[in-house]
Amino acid sequence: MKRRSFLKGTLATGAAAVAVNAGLLTPSTVLADWNAKAFAAKTTDDALNSVYGSAAAAASGDIKLKAPAIAENGAVTPVTVDATSMSGVESIAILASKNPMPLVCTYNFGAAAQGYVSTRIKMGETMNVIAIVKAGGKLFKAEQEVKVTIGGCGG
Amino acid sequence: MAINIRMRGKAKGGVAEVKALIKHEMESGARMNKKTGKPYPAKFINNVKVTVNGVEAVNSDWSGAVSANPYMAIMLNANSGDEVKVSLTDNTGDTGEQTLKV
Numbered sequence: 024m025k026r027r028s029f030l031k032g033t034l035a036t037g038a039a040a041v042a043v044n045a046g047l048l049t050p051s052t053v054l055a056d057w058n059a060k061a062f063a064a065k066t067t068d069d070a071l072n073s074v075y076g077s078a079a080a081a082a083s084g085d086i087k088l089k090a091p092a093i094a095e096n097g098a099v100t101p102v103t104v105d106a107t108s109m110s111g112v113e114s115i116a117i118l119a120s121k122n123p124m125p126l127v128c129t130y131n132f133g134a135a136a137q138g139y140v141s142t143r144i145k146m147g148e149t150m151n152v153i154a155i156v157k158a159g160g161k162l163f164k165a166e167q168e169v170k171v172t173i174g175g176c177g178g
Numbered sequence: 179m180a181i182n183i184r185m186r187g188k189a190k191g192g193v194a195e196v197k198a199l200i201k202h203e204m205e206s207g208a209r210m211n212k213k214t215g216k217p218y219p220a221k222f223i224n225n226v227k228v229t230v231n232g233v234e235a236v237n238s239d240w241s242g243a244v245s246a247n248p249y250m251a252i253m254l255n256a257n258s259g260d261e262v263k264v265s266l267t268d269n270t271g272d273t274g275e276q277t278l279k280v
Contacts, residue, residue, distance in 0.1 A: 057239055057269075098246070099246075100245070101249075107253065119243060123208065124243065126243075127241055127243040127244060128240045128243075128244055129239045130237075130252075131236070132235065132236055133233065133234050133236065133237075134233075134235070134255070135230040135233055135235035135254055135255045135256065136228070136236045136252060136253065136254050136255070137193065137252075137253035137254070137255065138253075139195075139251075139253040140250070140252060141197075141250070141252075142244060142245075142249060142250050142251070143245040143248065143249050144244055144245055145206070145242075145243045145244070145245055
């Protein structure tokens with residue numbers, strides 16, 4: 024009985040995974056919650072591919088990325104992404120290039136929100152903070168190096 | 179356990195910058211306990227939703243790389259008197275929510 028329900032369970036999840044792979048269901052509808060694959064990705068490109076289906080982002084001067092040049096404490100690095108001058112901003116993602124898992128957070132915006140996010144992130148060492156903005160179906164990015172004097176992933 | 183959220187924000191000219199300060203340890207699951215040699219179990223907020231008058235405005239996914247006691251500021255198209263609600267969930271199923279009249 025136990026074995027049977029176990030098999031049933033694996034089959035069911037297997038079927039769901041196949042459906043996702045075949046593109047029948049978009050990941051966002053299946054996983055109302057969390058894109059585990061994107062957050063587990065080890066490189067920025069892999070993470071972007073799982074979130075947006077593409078890692079090709081054009082550098083844009085319209086994104087204002089505000090981060091300190093030197094962060095004394097990597098555990099609390101203030102980062103602000105301001106894309107309010109761009110129209111049709113659908114989503115913003117913040118990545119820390121050399122973190123073990125680079126994707127820090129993604130924000131999806133509805134009609135009542137503007138393309139602006141300010142938050143604080145953890146950074147293990149000196150690296151680039153990357154802001155990805157999806158506007159009008161295209162990806163744009165801004166990058167800035169932050170020197171970290173005390174790493175933040177251990178504490 | 180309910181997660182504690184403090185919110186602040188005022189609408190001005192149809193735009194409101196809403197700031198939220200959340201009390202949460204944001205344990206990524208990678209930090210080692212030196213005494214036992216085992217990692218501290220992961221406990222971090224992974225989903226944050228913001229609604230304006232019940233309509234979803236922001237849906238955000240976080241990883242354990244967001245700082246402990248997270249701070250978040252967003253810009254919303256809202257008029258004064260509108261009700262902004264932040265609700266969040268962490269990876270262990272704990273939830274928290276808070277509403278604010280901007």
